[in-house]
Amino acid sequence: MAAASILEPTNNTTSGGSSREFLDSFVGDALRRASTPMMTDFADAIHGTDMRPTFVSILSIVDENPGINQGAGGAILGIARANIAPLASEHENRKFLRRTPDDPDDNDRRAISIVLPPAGKAMLADCKARIKTHEKRILKRLTAAERTTLLRLVRKI
Amino acid sequence: MAAASILEPTNNTTSGGSSREFLDSFVGDALRRASTPMMTDFADAIHGTDMRPTFVSILSIVDENPGINQGAGGAILGIARANIAPLASEHENRKFLRRTPDDPDDNDRRAISIVLPPAGKAMLADCKARIKTHEKRILKRLTAAERTTLLRLVRKI
DNA sequence: TATTGTTATACTCTATAACTATA
DNA sequence: TATAGTTATAGAGTATAACAATA
Numbered sequence: 001m002a003a004a005s006i007l008e009p010t011n012n013t014t015s016g017g018s019s020r021e022f023l024d025s026f027v028g029d030a031l032r033r034a035s036t037p038m039m040t041d042f043a044d045a046i047h048g049t050d051m052r053p054t055f056v057s058i059l060s061i062v063d064e065n066p067g068i069n070q071g072a073g074g075a076i077l078g079i080a081r082a083n084i085a086p087l088a089s090e091h092e093n094r095k096f097l098r099r100t101p102d103d104p105d106d107n108d109r110r111a112i113s114i115v116l117p118p119a120g121k122a123m124l125a126d127c128k129a130r131i132k133t134h135e136k137r138i139l140k141r142l143t144a145a146e147r148t149t150l151l152r153l154v155r156k157i
Numbered sequence: 158m159a160a161a162s163i164l165e166p167t168n169n170t171t172s173g174g175s176s177r178e179f180l181d182s183f184v185g186d187a188l189r190r191a192s193t194p195m196m197t198d199f200a201d202a203i204h205g206t207d208m209r210p211t212f213v214s215i216l217s218i219v220d221e222n223p224g225i226n227q228g229a230g231g232a233i234l235g236i237a238r239a240n241i242a243p244l245a246s247e248h249e250n251r252k253f254l255r256r257t258p259d260d261p262d263d264n265d266r267r268a269i270s271i272v273l274p275p276a277g278k279a280m281l282a283d284c285k286a287r288i289k290t291h292e293k294r295i296l297k298r299l300t301a302a303e304r305t306t307l308l309r310l311v312r313k314i
Numbered sequence: 315t316a317t318t319g320t321t322a323t324a325c326t327c328t329a330t331a332a333c334t335a336t337a
Numbered sequence: 338t339a340t341a342g343t344t345a346t347a348g349a350g351t352a353t354a355a356c357a358a359t360a
Binding site for chain 1: 158175176177178179180183184185186187188189190191194195196199210214217218220221222225229233234237255285288291292295296298299303304306307308310311312313314
């Protein structure tokens with residue numbers, strides 16, 4: 001992959017003197033223009049691990065909520081049940097998570113509990129380290145205070 | 158369409174007491190979780206116009222930079238040349254923009270100038286009005302000052 | 315050689331509907 | 338009837354490679 005942007009403009013507001021007046025007044029477009037390269041850089045950060053952004057977030061949620069079922073995990077992440085299923089299945093094939101028909105209360109046989117086996121924990125640890133480096137690189141133009149403010153404001157949306 | 162989120166959690170930080178500690182510390186994930194519903198709501202806002210988010214941004218850029226060529230327009234928007242081509246072609250078929258082999262300096266016959274005919278201007282005006290309403294709805298939890306700060310910080314990424 | 319536009323292709327993420335098995 | 342998981346499919350957005358015409 002190595003998806004370092006092909007697009008010439010490196011700054012994020014106006015480009016070369018061309019007008020972006022309308023778009024520049026909208027938060028939605030700013031968010032899109034920030035999150036796309038962010039995702040690209042994220043993908044670069046975990047390149048070589050055969051993981052993808054959504055994969056890492058799933059491992060992270062399962063690690064912090066062992067035994068959680070797929071639907072609840074997906075809801076936390078904002079991923080629909082229908083999209084969690086194939087991802088969980090792929091994870092399981094790679095031995096990064098384990099699904100058991102056991103449920104937390106042992107009385108709903110529809111629910112499937114997910115848990116991280118050692119291979120999953122190791123992969124997650126590797127990705128976490130890579131992601132921390134990635135975030136530092138991406139956010140180097142923001143002070144610590146600005147990052148905190150940004151997080152707070154984005155979450156209010 | 159009418160894609161009002163199917164996902165249960167309505168707030169954006171932690172859900173129901175489940176842990177999101179790791180993800181919650183990363184700006185990238187917050188951005189993703191904010192921009193996805195934002196795009197969905199945007200799509201709802203322009204529903205019925207047969208437009209898509211990228212379509213609107215292209216019309217907007219051409220309107221503000223009449224005669225711009227495709228590559229430059231795409232660069233302003235962060236869209237690769239290869240992806241602009243089919244979008245521009247579809248726009249042209251719908252009479253929302255006009256492409257002429259004339260270039261600004263009349264001496265580069267590779268470049269193609271784009272311009273908004275009346276139908277394109279009318280469609281853009283309609284979309285702009287819808288988008289303004291959409292942004293107000295989405296950002297209703299932020300004060301004017303917070304929106305300004307958010308825009309400034311996101312652009313620094 | 316480099317660049318504009320084009321085509322074709324692949325991949326990620328998201329949305330929807332329909333199905334099963336449980337409840 | 339309602340829910341958890343599954344499957345299949347469709348759509349939007351993005352990335353890459355290769356090509357023709359032009360510079």
